[in-house]
Amino acid sequence: MSEQFWLVVQYPLKSEKGSQRDHWLREKVMEYLEISLADADLGYVDGFDMGKSTSDPKKYALNVFCVVKEEERGISLAKRVLRESRLDHTRIKIATMPYGKEETYTLKYAYKKGVTDFSL
Template identity: 85%
Template sequence: MSEKFWLVVQYPLKSENGNQRDHWLKDKVMEHLEISLADANLGYVDGFDRGKCISDPKKYALNIFCVITEEERGIALVKRVLRESRLDYTRILIATMPYGKEETYTLKYSYKKGITDFSL
């Protein structure tokens, strides 16, 4: 049995609940990732949350959570799907953490150079 990981795709939001486009984006990203992860037998989408960031209550984010079975292949697949589907790939952060363990997420991809920290 392979080890599992949590993978989170994070988009910045301008408000706590987001706008109509943010809601559309959430639905499309979840739909594309669910199909792609299932087709590749790499995992599934587990849900989402949106609202204030824990690390900075003045910032807001949309987090889409996935459970994946292979960390590197899962990250590569998510990046490719979001880029090819034109789902605001240039705004994302991707972080992972071992499944079933109370640890912190580790940033694995940032749309912008110089970002090293990640928080929900």
């Protein structure tokens, strides 16, 4: 059995609670990723959190957590699904960390060049 990874897709939010659109986005992102990961036999969506960033309480984020069997395929699938479904793929960050280990997430993809920081 191959090693598993946490994969998190992060969207910036303007407020702690998020707008009606943010809640709609959360539902659609989770639904589309769940279906796509299952179809590819690659993993599953494990939940989300929404609100203040733990590293900077003045910033807010929506984090959708997935568990994937293959890190690179999981990242590619998430980017493709969000782009093809038009789910604000131009605002996302994707980060991963080995499953079952207390490490920090490593940024693997950012919506624009030069973005290097990632935190929950």
